[in-house]
Amino acid sequence: MVKLARVEDRPTPPEVYSWRIYVNAFIATFAAVMIGYDSAFIGTSISLNSFKTEFDLLTKSKTELGLISANIVSMYQAGCFFGAIIGYPVGYYWGRRIGLSLSGLVFCVGAILQTVASDKTGLGIIYAGRVIVGLAIGAASNLAPIYVAEIAPPAIRGRLLGMYELCWQIGGVTGFWINYGVTRHIGESHKQWLIAFAVQLVPGGMLLIGSLFLTESPRFLVTRDRNEEAHKNLSYLRNLPGDAPYVVEEMHEIKTAIAHERSLAGAGFFGPMKTVFAEKRYVYRLLLGSSLFAWQNATGINAINYYSPTIFKSLGIVGSSTSLLTTGVYGIIKLLGALVFLLYLVDQLGRRKLLIAGSIGGAISMYYIGAYIAVADPTSNTSGTIDAGGRSAVAAFYVWTIFYSPTWNGTPWVVGAEIFPQHVRTFTQACMAASNWLYTFLIARFTPQMFAKMDFGVYFFFASLMVLSVPFVFFLLPETKSIPLERMDELFGSDLRPWRAHGAVMQRIRDGQTHGPTRSSTPEKGETEMLESV
Known part of the structure; x- marks a missing residue:
């Protein structure tokens, strides 16, 4: 996906690769920092004793506490699902720039609601804030990749799109370590848990402010018949005069392509939808792409992301600082895995080999963890130290992360963007994003209950699903590496x-x-x- 060398589709003036294109792409992909941060901080924050004390959760039973935790986390995914769908009409009618600005604004509103919560307001305002934040993130997860794809010069498109996944993991690492920092340096208090919630305003505010300076996608402007403005924006993004041959040629290609797309899908908001559902081949691909996100969640990744303290507690790791430190290391490994994926693996090994290898390695690791817990019962350990068996289980968990991060973490997004033609991709991208959040919601909603009822069986459950994903990928998913989109x-x-x-x-x-x-x-x-x- 990311290649450090540029392979140009035609002779390209060096001015095209100026700071302007990188800055605009970075502002848009910064939306992913919000997503990554939220997925990392919320599970650890609501597990803090200071949070439980604030909202009188220490007196709750294990079942009640699991239900409350699931509601706090899953309200966000529910918002993301509907936000991804809403992102389609917002992007269609108002454009990518305004859509990302609204995402930043709505995100900040939701974050503010969460930060003003206290024992006086109760959890209701946190639930509301979580839904609102989810709406913003769902829309941003739809609009940001589309915007970057539309403005990127072909030779560096992979690099610019790769910034989205990179920002996601940067947000995740930040979320894990923020919680570790407040646990180590701030005593149990209202301030301790509040800081992690308040930090959400940083990426949200930066997206809001940065999006005000975005240059609207020329391609979107042409779809709205604002050709003169589109030509001006393209000239700015390419850092060339408006009459430069490169700009004139690209502008002509954009207008020609959009005219052809309208002839294929029909003009208007519903044209791409009608085209997709009228063609069996597109419906099949839609189901296939959506299924990849189901299998991605079947690895257990979002159960781990949102409930990492529960995961490490089951391995016998006690003490909030130790648990958060272990979680922070997990975040770093995930970030490094994403870098390896973006810089090398996805374009060298292809999609099928990565997914199959990730499932096999991940399944073996999960089976080992489940077997260790079943035999050793580490939760009964009261010594405060972890033995050799426990350390091997933690090592197996990190091995699982090494297999997951460069395989299932980003590949479904790559495949979902590749398998559809351009004239329907804006609609299908919304469907892919919504699918991701729907499956994430289901996992996040029921994971606490799964751990309460199944104990070590949860690991066997996810391991078995990873095994089942291997024949699915082998028999149903063709390799897309190096295949031209047309x-x-x-x-x-x-x-x-x-x-x-x-x-x-x-x-x-x-x-x-x-x-x-x-x-x-x-x-x-x-x-x-x-x-x-x-």
Whole structure:
């Protein structure tokens, strides 16, 4: 996905790769810091004794406490699900820049509601704030990748889109270590738990302020017939005069491509929806892409993200500082795994091999953890120290993270963006984002109850699901590495088995065949250029 060397689709003036394109992309992808931070801080914050004391949770039974924790966490995912859907009409009618600005503003409103909560207000205001924050993040998770894809020069598109995943992991690491810091240096008090909630305002406020300086996507402006403004913005983003041949040619390609897309999907808000649901091949891909997010959650990642203190407690790690330190190390490993994924693995090994390897390695690790807990019963340890067996279980957990981070962490997003043509991708991206948040909501909502009822069985459950994901990927998901976007119809052709499709299509490409037998139509020049540029 990320290549340090630039492979240009045509001779490109060096001015195109100026700071302007990087700054605009970074502002948009900074939305992912909000997402990563929230996924990391909330589970550890609500496990603090200071938070439980504030809202009179120490007297609750284990079942009641699990239900409250699940509600606090899952309210956010429910908001994200609807926010991802809302992001489609917001982006369609108002544009990417205004959409990201609104996301930042709404996020700050939700964060403020959470920070003013206290024993006097009760948890109701936190629930409301969590839903509002979720709406903002869901919309941002839809709009930010689309904006970056639309403004990026083809040669550095992967690098710029990679900043989104990188920012996500940076937010996650920050969330883990903020909680560790307040636990070590601030005594149990209202201030201790409040700081982590208040820090949400930093990434939210930075997105809000930064988005005011974003240059609106030229491609969006052309879809609204604001061609003169689009030409001006493209000239600015490319750091070239408006009459420069490169700008004139790209502007012509954008207008040609959009005209062709309208002929394929129909003009208007509902055109892409009608196109997707009228074509069985697109419905199949929609279900396939959505299923990848279900399998991603079946690895147990969001159970770990949101309930890491519970996870480490089950391994026999006692004491909030020790638990948070262990969680912080987990966040760093996840960040490093994301870097390896973005810089090397996804473009070298391909999607299928990564997902299968991640499932096999992750399943073995999870089975070991479950077996250790079943035999050793580490929760009965009252010595305050962890023995050799416990350390091996923690090591297995980190091995699971090493397998997950460069495989299932980002690959579903890559595949979801690749398998659809440009003229429906804005709609299908909203569907992919909504799918992610729906499955995350289900896992976050029921994980506390699963641990209460199943104990070590939770690890066996997720390990078994990872095993089941291997035949799913092998038999149903074709490899998309190196396949041009305009030839995805061939890759998913009915005459090709998924595990053989990649080799067959690549052979056709090497043989110089323009299209395979399953291609429904020949793309016009504008469509081809835009498919390659988004």
